[in-house]
Amino acid sequence: MPTSRAPLNTRRVLQAALELADSGGTDKLTMRHLGRELGVEAMSLYRHVANKDAVLDGIIDLVVSEIDLPDSREDWKSAMRRRGETAHRVLTRHPWAPPLLMSRTNTGPAMLRYIDYTLGVLRGAGFSWRLADHAWNTMDSFVYGYTLRRLTFPVAQADYAETAAAHAHLLAGGGFPHMAELTRQVAEGRHPGDPDITFGLDLILDGLERLRDAETRP
Amino acid sequence: MPTSRAPLNTRRVLQAALELADSGGTDKLTMRHLGRELGVEAMSLYRHVANKDAVLDGIIDLVVSEIDLPDSREDWKSAMRRRGETAHRVLTRHPWAPPLLMSRTNTGPAMLRYIDYTLGVLRGAGFSWRLADHAWNTMDSFVYGYTLRRLTFPVAQADYAETAAAHAHLLAGGGFPHMAELTRQVAEGRHPGDPDITFGLDLILDGLERLRDAETRP
DNA sequence: CGTCGTAAGCTTACGTCGTAAGCAAGAGTG
DNA sequence: CACTCTTGCTTACGACGTAAGCTTACGACG
The missing domain is CATH 1.10.10.60 (Homeodomain-like)
Structure with a gap:
């Protein structure tokens, strides 16, 4: 035995x-x-x-707890940028997680802590409550959305140009001229395709900074 | 019979x-x-x-086909804004759709057409291929992410302040001071909570416009 | 030392799912 | 009439989550 x-x-x-x-x-x-x-x-x-849902909620919170909390001593903008990048990285390490994270209500302790720290950083940087709320919601909508799209994307980064080349003619014949041309650009190496997350992150952070400045010095 | x-x-x-x-x-x-x-x-x-997956792919493309295509005669910015808003509206009408749309690769004809039109609008507005690609990817990451988060959100808009009031003490006791305070602000009606999609949409569009201008007039 | 409550794990079973394999019944067509 | 083709039906299999009840081992207490 x-x-x-x-x-x-x-x-x-x-x-x-x-x-x-x-x-x-x-x-x-x-x-x-x-x-x-x-x-x-x-x-x-x-x-x-209790049941399988409890298992799912549990492992999602485990994943969330892997994300670095933003440090409130650091410059808010780089703290938030890193927050987005590490969230993206962690979620990419656990590709099964984003769909779960986004399609069920999650209020585990790690998630609450994560949000609380974020609000702290933004408030410390002079954001109003209203703007801070908008800020983290916009950031997270983008980060999660971006990560999910990236995971769903059929082509790995390495083969991007190659695959683009293979599909270009298909798109051209099908009445999608702009996609075809974009694909051609990627295939010829003139544009890397596969945008990384910092583009959108910086775009949003710059916008938020301008709004905060407009708010504090009217 | x-x-x-x-x-x-x-x-x-x-x-x-x-x-x-x-x-x-x-x-x-x-x-x-x-x-x-x-x-x-x-x-x-x-x-x-063919099988159930084909059914799912099929109905997703039906939903996508409900989204208005951006009109290339219109000003690019308001065309893109409306694109995001109608996408959000359509996906909210079919709350089951966003999780499917984002967690499986979708290349149905309606989706391809939708992307192709979008690229056309951006190119017509003077965006480089690289920037246009970044632009629609950023927009869509945000719009889908935002919509999914909104659908998952446990509280309907109407009860927002009321529910916030009920939960405020819970958060305060649990060591989440900033969330507690934000909740209190919402409960007292000082901040509406429930940010609508135009905030993030305009933030991104303004950022994109600036980048395009920097690109065209270096 | 015996007894007994309790916790941890096991067994069996139900209803549901997607779908493989083969059958039946009609509609054209020669 | 015989024939193929299309359309739908029947039966069955191996998953799944989990309800209900059973067994076994161990520690507390008399």
Whole structure:
């Protein structure tokens, strides 16, 4: 008979669920599979976890807790820029996470803390409550949206130009002249395609700075 | 015995699927349910549709086709603003759509047409290929991200202040001082909360305009 | 030492899902 | 009439989440 194993607990279940999701996406994350991974039957998990939704909420908050909190001592703009970049990086490390993060209400402790720090940074930089609220909502809408689009994008960055070349004629014949031309530009290496996140991040941050200045010195 | 019905076809299947999703979200959209709606067994649908993924791709493209194409005769900025607003409105009409739209690769004809028109407007306004590509990607990341966040948001607009009031003490006790204060501001009606999409839209459009001007007159 | 409550895990079972495989019944067409 | 083709139906399989109840082991207490 097998040596008795250490008893399960909620933390270990969530940890295993996170690893399972990382290794094979949300599809692989089933209660039966998760049980097998922990050497336990599926139904035994329900001793430590209310149901599957609780597992999902749990691992999302684990992911969010990986994002660096913005440092309120730093210049607000670079703090916010880094906030966006690291969020993007973390979410890219866990490609299964963004769809979950965005399609279900998330109010885990890590998420609340993350938002709270952000508001602190913005308030410290002289933003009004109204503008600070707009600011982080705009930033996050963009960052999450950008990350999700990027993950969905069918082509890896490396093959971008190559794939573009292969598809150019298809688009041209189909009555999409501008896309065809853009694709050609990418294929010829005249424009890198695959815009990185700093473009949009800086665009938004510059805009926010101008609005804050207009607000404080009317 | 029932009078013989008109034979099915792909269009009718997709139309029924769209109605089903609109009436009860993605959960209600199962092959069996869809069949029942059309007076047919589930397996019969596979004569007109490759599999369920094809149904999902199909109804997403139907939704995208509802979005107004930007008019290239109009001023680029208001054309793009309206583009974002109508996209937001259409996606809000079909709340099940954004998660699907963003979590699967979509290259249906309506989507391609939509992007092609957009590129046309931007090019007509003097944007370089590089900047035009950045521009629409930034816009769409924001619009989709914003819409998805809004749909996920637990509180309807009307009750916003009321709900904020109910939660304020909870946040204050939990070590989230800035969120608590922001919530209080909303509760007291000093800040509307619930930012609408035009804030971010105008922020991005103004930024893009500046970049284009810097590009054309160096 | 025996008893017994409690916690942890197991077993079985139900209803649902997408869909593979093959069958049946009609509509043209020669 | 026989034929193919189209359309839809039937049955079945292997997932899934989870409700309900059962077993087993261990610690507290008499």
